[in-house]
Every structure is written in structure tokens, then in C-alpha cells.
Amino acid sequence: MMLAVDIGNTNIVLGVYKKRELLHHFRLSTARQSTVDEYGVLIHNLFHMSDISVKDVEGVIISSVVPPLVQTIVDMCVKYIGKDPLLVGPGIKTGLNLRYENPREVGADRIVNAVAAIEQYKCPLVVVDFGTATTFDCIDGDANYLGGAIVPGLGISTEALYQRASKLPRIELEKPKKVIGRNTVHAMQAGIIFGYAGQVEGIVKRIKIEMNAPELKVIATGGLAPLIAGETECIDEINPLLTLEGLRIVYERNK
Numbered sequence: 001m002m003l004a005v006d007i008g009n010t011n012i013v014l015g016v017y018k019k020r021e022l023l024h025h026f027r028l029s030t031a032r033q034s035t036v037d038e039y040g041v042l043i044h045n046l047f048h049m050s051d052i053s054v055k056d057v058e059g060v061i062i063s064s065v066v067p068p069l070v071q072t073i074v075d076m077c078v079k080y081i082g083k084d085p086l087l088v089g090p091g092i093k094t095g096l097n098l099r100y101e102n103p104r105e106v107g108a109d110r111i112v113n114a115v116a117a118i119e120q121y122k123c124p125l126v127v128v129d130f131g132t133a134t135t136f137d138c139i140d141g142d143a144n145y146l147g148g149a150i151v152p153g154l155g156i157s158t159e160a161l162y163q164r165a166s167k168l169p170r171i172e173l174e175k176p177k178k179v180i181g182r183n184t185v186h187a188m189q190a191g192i193i194f195g196y197a198g199q200v201e202g203i204v205k206r207i208k209i210e211m212n213a214p215e216l217k218v219i220a221t222g223g224l225a226p227l228i229a230g231e232t233e234c235i236d237e238i239n240p241l242l243t244l245e246g247l248r249i250v251y252e253r254n255k
């Protein structure tokens, strides 16, 4: 078995693979102050509840966009799983041709998303990951990673209204019935959800023009993808496990 770990700014997602098959996946909060032993307890409990033996884990791969947590999770793997994990970063074979000005700058989650999408779909394509931030990753017809766009995530945007405007409450990220809200909560939900869908549409439209690829496929992933995908025609498919799949592929390429 192989353990794939994606450390995002909000959630740490873990996947347990047996060859190409995802047997289990788990989602933890990204707690920057948690210790090696605290993460060890979580992993121990999750494995125990799922009847996974640590002894069966032959290797671990990690992608992280939260530098302060990397050493903690690496140390946890060594101490509680007995494996030195592979880190997605410089020196690792991804098979991806990165056209970023500085390839080291690209988030590891964006890299593994792109690797998985190229394997699973026909290029050209765009991956939209609705996480803490929403990222757009553009892949051309020859499977080159071109770059993309980064926008504030749905959660961050919603939180900003609450934090910066005294009379705006904290709201649930839920789709309202109408775009014309007749109370504060509905008005905020309308603005956030429908505004976000419009933003995604606008960016995808510009990407298609800039890449001269009107037929390009748009794949959505990340915790909040289903909320927005229903509100726009521009998303072709939701693939919630794209990041884990990318980690599995990169792991195979470095065995």
C-alpha cells in the first residue's frame, strides 16, 4: 500500500492506495500548531478504524503548499509509519513541462492536479481547484503546463465580508433561491455564489481566447467545486480526487 498526503491551507487530504486503487481517503483540518505526535495519533486512529496496518505501507508521498507543516508531517511519517516520504518539489520526476517563469514557485497541488488531468483527459485543458484559493491551471495541446490564475477562494471571500463590514454576518456557503436577495444573508449568498460562478466563467472564457482553444476541457476539483459547478455551463466535469490521483502517478514515476 501507498499513502498519498496533500497538505492544503484548509485541509490535509490522505489517500491509501493499493496499486492503482484508492482504498480509503480521509480529510483532516490543517492545524499549523499541531505536533508530530498529534498527527501521529490521528493517523493511527484512522488506520485502526479502517483496518489498515502501518506495516503494509510501502511508501508515502507528500505535496504541500504549507511550508511550516512539512517537517511535522515528514517527522510523523518517519516516527509512526517508519517511512521517509517523497516530497513533491525540486528534484522529483513529475513528467510535467513547466512553463512558469520560475518552476519552483508553482504550488505542488497545482503540479499534481496537472499531472493527473493530463493522464485522464485529452489536452488542451484547464483544471480549476476550489480550495482556500481557487487556482486555474492551463495545459496546452502538447501537455505543457502554461500557468494560470489564482483568485481568493469562496471561503476567504465570504470571510472577508464578515470581517470587514460590521453589519454583515458570517453566512453558510449555500446557494440562495434567487439572485435578488431580500435579506442580508440571501443577498450575501447571491453575491458570493452567483458572482463566483460568473468569475469562473469570465476567466475560462479569457483562457480559451488566449490559448486559442475554444473546445478546451474544464475539470473542477477541490472541496467547493460542486457548489459552483452547478451554476455554470463552463465546467465539463468534477473530479474530487484529482489531487490524490496525481500524487499516485508521481509516486509511480519516482519508484
Ligand SMILES: Nc1ncnc2c1ncn2[C@@H]1O[C@H](COP(=O)(O)OP(=O)(O)O)[C@@H](O)[C@H]1O
Pocket (backbone or CB within 6 Å): 007, 008, 009, 010, 011, 012, 027, 030, 130, 131, 132, 133, 155, 222, 223, 224
Ligand atoms: N467534501 C466536502 N464537502 C464540502 N466542503 C468541503 C469538502 N471538502 C472540503 N470542503 C471545504 O472546501 C474548502 C476548501 O477545501 P480544500 O479543497 O480541502 O482546500 P485546501 O486544498 O486549500 O486545503 C474548505 O472550506 C473545506 O471546509
Ligand SMILES: CC(C)(COP(=O)(O)O)[C@@H](O)C(=O)NCCC(=O)O
Pocket (backbone or CB within 6 Å): 008, 009, 010, 065, 105, 106, 107, 108, 109, 110, 129, 130, 131, 132, 133, 134, 135, 150, 153
Ligand atoms: C495557490 C495556492 C495557495 C492554492 O492552495 P490551496 O488553496 O490548495 O491551499 C497554492 O497552490 C500555492 O501556494 N501556490 C504557490 C504559488 C503559485 O502556484 O504560483
Ligand SMILES: [K+]
Pocket (backbone or CB within 6 Å): 008, 109, 129, 131, 132, 222, 243
Ligand atoms: K487543493
